[in-house]
Every structure is written in structure tokens, then in C-alpha cells.
Amino acid sequence: MLIARGLQALLTRSGRKQNEVAKLAGVSVGTVNRYLGWQDRARLRVPTMRAIAEACGATASERAGLVRLVTDQESGWWMDHPAVPEILDPLVSFEAYAQYENVWANSLFPGLLQTRRYALALHRASDVRLDSDTIASRVDARMRRQAEVLDRAPALHLWVVLDQAVFRRSVGDPDVMVEQIDHLCTMAERPNVDIQVLPASIGAHAAGSGGHFVVLGRDDESNPMASMSVVYLELHRKGLYLDAPSDIADYKIMFDYLHRDAADPAHSIALMQQARQEHIR
Numbered sequence: 228m229l230i231a232r233g234l235q236a237l238l239t240r241s242g243r244k245q246n247e248v249a250k251l252a253g254v255s256v257g258t259v260n261r262y263l264g265w266q267d268r269a270r271l272r273v274p275t276m277r278a279i280a281e282a283c284g285a286t287a288s289e290r291a292g293l294v295r296l297v298t299d300q301e302s303g304w305w306m307d308h309p310a311v312p313e314i315l316d317p318l319v320s321f322e323a324y325a326q327y328e329n330v331w332a333n334s335l336f337p338g339l340l341q342t343r344r345y346a347l348a349l350h351r352a353s354d355v356r357l358d359s360d361t362i363a364s365r366v367d368a369r370m371r372r373q374a375e376v377l378d379r380a381p382a383l384h385l386w387v388v389l390d391q392a393v394f395r396r397s398v399g400d401p402d403v404m405v406e407q408i409d410h411l412c413t414m415a416e417r418p419n420v421d422i423q424v425l426p427a428s429i430g431a432h433a434a435g436s437g438g439h440f441v442v443l444g445r446d447d448e449s450n451p452m453a454s455m456s457v458v459y460l461e462l463h464r465k466g467l468y469l470d471a472p473s474d475i476a477d478y479k480i481m482f483d484y485l486h487r488d489a490a491d492p493a494h495s496i497a498l499m500q501q502a503r504q505e506h507i508r
Contacts, residue, residue, distance in 0.1 A: 230262065230271065230276070230293060230296050230297065231262070231263055231264060232320045232323070232324075233289070233292070233293055233296070234262055234263050234279060234280065234283065234293070235263055237280060237283035237284065237285050237289065238263065238283050240283075240284065241283045241284045243282070243283065243284075245259050245260060245263070247282075248279060248282040248283055249282075251281075251282035252275070252278035252279045252281070252282040253278060254275060254278065254279065258275065258279075259279060262275070262276065262279055271297050272297070273294050273297050276293050276294060276297050277290055277293075277294060280293050317459075317466075317468055318459060318466065319372065321443045321455070321457055321459070321468075322372070322375075322376045322383065322443065323375070323376075324445055324455055325383060325443040325444055325445050325455065326381075326383065326384065326444065326445045326446065327383065327384040327385075327386065327443070327444055327445075328376075328383055328384070328385050328386070328441060328442070328443050329386045329387075329441065329442040329443075329479075329482045329486075330385070330386070330387045330388070330439075330440075330441050330442075331388050331390075331434055331439065331440050331441075331481070331482060331485055332387060332388070332389050332390065332393055332439050333390040333392065333393065333434065333438060333439060334390075334392070334393060334396060334438070334439065335349065335393060335396070335398070335439070336389070336393060336407060336411070337387055337439070337441075338369055338372065338373075339372070339373055339376060339377060339385060340373075340385075340387065340410070340411060340414055340422075341369065341373075341407070342403075342406055342407050342410045343366060343370055344399060344402075344403045344406060344407075345398055345399060345403055345404075345406070345407040346366045346369050346370075347362065347363075347366050347399075348398045348399030348403055349398050349399075350362045350365055350366060352398070377417075377419070377420070382418075382419035383419065384419050384420075384421075385419060385420045385421070386420075386421040386423075386486070387420075387421070387422050387423070388423045388424075388425055388482070388485045388486050388489050389422065389423070389424050389425065390424075390425050390427075391424055391425060391426050391427045391498065391502075392427065394408065394424075394498075394499070394502035394505075395502070395505075397506070401506045401507060404503075404506040405503055405506050405507055408499050408500075408502055408503040408506070409503070411499055412496055412499055412500070415492065415495075415496060421492060422492065422495060422499075423486055423489035423490060423491070423492060423495045424489060424490050424494075424495040424498045424499065425485060425488060425489040425490070426489075426490055426498065429488050429489075432484070432485060432488055433480075433481045433484035433485050433488070434481055434485060438460070438461065438462075439460075439461040440458060440459065440460050440461070440478055440481075441458070441459040441461070442456070442457075442458055442459075442475070442478050442479055442482055443455070443456070443457050443458075443459065444456040444457070456470070456475045457469065457470050457475070458470075458474055458475055458478045
């Protein structure tokens with residue numbers, strides 16, 4: 228899927244038609260369509276990928292990124308590495324294709340639900356060596372990502388379970404936290420967004436000592452090749468993607484237990500309002 232998205236972005240940027248790309252790459256139009264359509268992934272070949280990318284005007288780093296995707300299809304993929312071109316950002320690709328996104332957040336509010344001020348305060352605290360313009364650019368990108376994912380049609384179903392501890396970790400000043408909690412309550416009213424809070428009183432839980440994770444998926448029984456399931460693990464400055472069936476099954480079960488133990492949506496709103504009051508005392 229990342230390969231298809233990357234090639235489609237290159238094709239659009241080049242302004243060329245598929246038959247023109249096929250001629251320049253020395254392959255058939257059907258082959259170009261197969262690579263653009265994420266079909267028959269087992270038959271993808273490095274020379275063909277490189278030729279199609281070059282015909283689409285790819286830069287050296289873009290070609291290298293696409294080749295790596297072909298050679299490492301069975302491996303997890305690291306994002307936010309300096310050598311990874313923007314067109315191959317895995318999270319953006321997966322979210323664009325996914326029907327649902329299940330999130331466990333135990334230290335910070337997830338990016339799709341952050342306000343601009345919360346995201347700005349977070350970046351200022353974690354990216355202390357970056358200049359203000361770079362930080363502002365990253366925050367702008369996060370805001371665009373929110374709109375692209377949550378306001379699209381058909382809508383992606385976002386289901387978030389938040390550890391209650393997240394509300395007690397102040398990011399920015401109290402006004403930032405109050406605004407952030409108000410935003411969560413507003414987002415929870417959307418038909419495609421479910422937010423639950425896991426109370427501290429639950430004690431030990433299914434996620435154990437693990438950190439933030441996301442399960443993204445798309446189910447298509449009529450065309451299994453169009454289905455997708457992947458786990459994203461958020462690490463310090465990088466993210467790891469897992470697509471082994473056993474890993475995906477483990478994280479899906481983990482999320483099932485977490486949302487089972489979490490407060491229901493109505494009670495979760497009450498817990499959020501309680502946390503809001505704590506920040507304005």
C-alpha cells in the first residue's frame with residue numbers, strides 16, 4: 228500500500244499518463260497499473276520499481292525508499308527517519324486507507340485529538356533543539372492530518388482508550404489543558420469517534436507496562452487483498468509498524484480488554500469534566 232501511494236503521488240506530480248510512464252520504464256501499462264494499484268504484492272520486483280519510479284521523476288531518496296519497501300515487505304517499517312521521503316510516510320498512508328483506528332494512549336493525548344496549543348506545547352517540550360518555525364511546521368502538519376483523517380467521507384472510525392493518568396500530565400498551562408479536555412468532549416460527540424477513559428482505580432490492566440499503540444485496519448471480505456491490518460508502536464522520535472498476524476492478533480485482544488475495562492462513553496465524559504475542574508482550581 229505504501230508503494231502504491233508513493234507511486235501515485237509521483238505520477239500526479241509528474242503530470243504523465245500511465246502509458247507514458249510504461250513506455251519510459253520499458254514495461255507494459257498493465258504492470259504500471261499493478262504497481263499503482265497495490266496488486267499481487269508477491270510479484271513486485273526491484274528493477275521494475277526503480278524503472279517506474281524513475282519514469283515518474285522520483286528523486287534518489289524517493290527511489291531508495293520505494294526499493295526498500297519492495298525488499299522489506301515482510302518487515303516492520305521505521306518512520307521519521309531522515310532518509311524516508313514525505314510521500315512514503317507510513318502513518319499517513321495507513322490512515323488514508325484504513326476504515327478504523329483503535330488507539331491506546333497512556334501518557335499523552337493522541338495526535339488526532341490534540342488541539343493546536345496542546346501540540347505546540349508538546350513539541351516545545353520534546354523538541355527543545357528545534358527552531359520555532361520548524362516546530363510550527365510540524366504542528367501545522369498534525370492539524371492537516373487531523374482534517375484529512377477525521378473529516379473525510381466515508382469517515383474513519385476512531386476509537387480511543389485514554390489512561391486517566393493522561394489528564395493529570397500537564398502540557399502547557401492550565402488553559403491549554405482545559406481547552407484540550409473541552410476539545411475531547413466535543414470530538415466525542417461525533418458519530419465516528421468513541422473516547423473512553425480507563426480509571427486509575429482499575430489498577431493493573433491488559434497493556435501492562437507497554438506504551439502508546441495504534442491498531443489500523445480495513446476489512447474487505449469480498450476482496451481479501453484489499454484488506455489491511457497493522458499495528459503502530461510509538462517510540463521516542465520513531466514509530467515501529469508490525470504486520471505479522473500473531474502480533475496484530477495480540478494487540479487487538481489487548482485493545483478489546485482495555486475498552487472492556489474502561490468507563491463507558493457517558494461515564495468517560497464525566498471523568499473528563501472532573502479532570503477539567505482539577506486544572507482550573
